Amino acid sequence: MGINIFKDCFGQHERRCELASETELIAALSTIFTVADPKLIVGIGDDGAVIKASTQNLVAATDMAVEGVHFNRRWSNLHDIGAKIAAANLADIFAMGGDPRYLLVSAGLTKDFGIAEIQELAQGIKSEADLVGAAIIGGDISRAEQLVISITALGEVENPIKRAGAKVGDAVIISGLPGKSALGLHQLGKGESNSPYIRAHLKPEVNYQLARKFRNVSAMCDVSDGLLSELNHIATSSEVGIEVDVKAIESIPGFPELSAAAGSNIWEFVLTGGEDHIFVATTSGEIPVGAYTIGRVVAGSEVKVPGIANFSGKGFRHF
Numbered sequence: 001m002g003i004n005i006f007k008d009c010f011g012q013h014e015r016r017c018e019l020a021s022e023t024e025l026i027a028a029l030s031t032i033f034t035v036a037d038p039k040l041i042v043g044i045g046d047d048g049a050v051i052k053a054s055t056q057n058l059v060a061a062t063d064m065a066v067e068g069v070h071f072n073r074r075w076s077n078l079h080d081i082g083a084k085i086a087a088a089n090l091a092d093i094f095a096m097g098g099d100p101r102y103l104l105v106s107a108g109l110t111k112d113f114g115i116a117e118i119q120e121l122a123q124g125i126k127s128e129a130d131l132v133g134a135a136i137i138g139g140d141i142s143r144a145e146q147l148v149i150s151i152t153a154l155g156e157v158e159n160p161i162k163r164a165g166a167k168v169g170d171a172v173i174i175s176g177l178p179g180k181s182a183l184g185l186h187q188l189g190k191g192e193s194n195s196p197y198i199r200a201h202l203k204p205e206v207n208y209q210l211a212r213k214f215r216n217v218s219a220m221c222d223v224s225d226g227l228l229s230e231l232n233h234i235a236t237s238s239e240v241g242i243e244v245d246v247k248a249i250e251s252i253p254g255f256p257e258l259s260a261a262a263g264s265n266i267w268e269f270v271l272t273g274g275e276d277h278i279f280v281a282t283t284s285g286e287i288p289v290g291a292y293t294i295g296r297v298v299a300g301s302e303v304k305v306p307g308i309a310n311f312s313g314k315g316f317r318h319f
Contacts, residue, residue, distance in 0.1 A: 025141065028115055032122045033136040040102075040137060049137040051102065056156040061092035067110075067147040075188050078117060080203045081149070082124025084275075087206050088224060089153035090132055091277040094211040095222035098157030100134040105151050108144025125151070132208050165219035166238035166282035172295035173217070173287055175210045175279040177252045178227045182273020183262050197261060206277045213288035217281035226272040230280050231295075231303045238282075241300025244271075246307050248294045267308050 030044045042050035065071060065085045073081070086103065093100040105125060109118070118141075129136060134153070184201030192198065214220060219238055221230035227244075235242050249255065249270060259266045282297050 024115070025118065028119060029122055032119060032126055035135040035137065037135055040135065043137050049102070049104075051137070051154075054156055056158055057160065059093055059096050059098040059155045059157040059160065060152060061089055061096070061155075062150065062152045063088045063092065064148065064150040072188075073147070075193070075198075076202050078120040079124035079127070081147075082121040082126075083128040083203055084124075085149050085151055086125045086128035087204055087277055088222075088275075089151045090128065090134065090208070091206055091211075091222040091224070091279075093153050093155040093157075094206075094208060094214075095161070095220050095279060096155075096157055097159055097161035097215055097220070098155035099212075100129075100132050100153050100155040102154040103129055103134055103136045103151055104154070105136055105139035105149070107139070107141050107150070108146070108148035109141060110144060110147050113147075121149075131206075159215070161215070161217060161220045161281075162237070163219055163221060163234050164237035164239075165217075166234050166240050166242075166297045167218060167284060168240055168297055168299050170218055170282040170284050170297040171287065171293045172231070172242060172244070172297060173214075173281050173283060173291045174223075174227075174252075174294050175207050175214070175291055176276065177249075177254045177258065178223055178271075178276045178278060179258055179262070179266070179269035179273045180254075181275040182226075182269045183258065185273075185275075186265075186269070187261075195261070197258070201275065204275060204277045207279075207290070210288065210290045211279050213290065214279055214281050216285050217283040220279060220281035223274065223276050223278045223280055225274045227280060228271045228303055228305075229274070234280075234282065235301065235303050238297075239301065241298045242295055242303045243298050244295040244303065244305045245293075246305060248292065252292050252294075267305075271305065271308070 026045055033044055035043055039052040041052055071081050090100045126136060180197050180200035181204055184197035187195055187198050219234045221233055223230050231242050262269050287293060
């Protein structure tokens with residue numbers, strides 16, 4: 001695990017944080033990221049991790065999060081930030097039909113970071129990884145003007161599930177109600193500090209167990225940038241159209257409460273809000289227990305929501 005942060009890296013006059021040597025940091029992180037995995041031949045502490053080769057296919061995904069773009073430390077603590085970013089990576093592996101095994105974590109840390117702050121962030125990452133049995137096996141740390149975290153997730157997959165695979169006649173299914181995280185962010189921006197939607201934004205609870213039941217679907221995406229955005233990805237890649245059933249979404253448990261809290265903006269949150277990390281898929285088979293049917297794959301090339309005013313379908317834009 002390469003680490004580039006030292007006791008004097010921020011200057012002698014910066015005494016706010018307890019800065020550490022490379023050896024001290026590796027020791028602190030190794031304690032948190034302790035791994036008992038017979039497949040891990042070499043872990044944290046060397047120039048690279050070594051993993052025993054698997055007979056299954058390797059699936060890899062990377063997400064980067066930048067302070068002020070993807071999270072805000074005014075209302076998010078470091079534990080929740082770490083867990084949330086880890087969840088985004090783990091969800092990508094599940095969206096491909098895989099099982100996450102290992103994480104590589106790199107971070108650019110601001111000058112207020114010391115051992116305690118690094119440990120809080122690391123514990124948040126580990127808490128989420130523990131939910132799926134994944135292990136953190138290395139990474140890098142350096143100085144930065146803003147907090148930046150990048151995680152690479154490595155997993156195993158037998159039959160990859162791609163965005164291209166939806167067929168006309170397939171049902172469109174979803175693992176939960178979208179829009180909670182976006183409403184929570186909206187409430188935070190208005191100065192509110194406590195609601196179930198704010199909690200959903202700060203620390204989304206990903207239904208990993210239900211994701212495992214989606215292994216026989218024809219196409220799938222993790223809803224990170226908004227429901228319409230992900231459905232457009234599936235429609236474009238599969239060269240099909242998709243019709244969303246508004247009444248079906250309204251029947252998902254929790255919708256009346258979400259609608260009451262969101263008011264007239266309810267469909268903006270539901271259709272274009274991101275970071276719920278639920279799973280949307282298409283299937284011609286049996287609907288997994290716990291999933292909800294919200295539409296149908298049709299001939300064409302567009303995603304339509306009959307009965308709702310037009311939305312761009314862009315979702316969250318990174319640039």
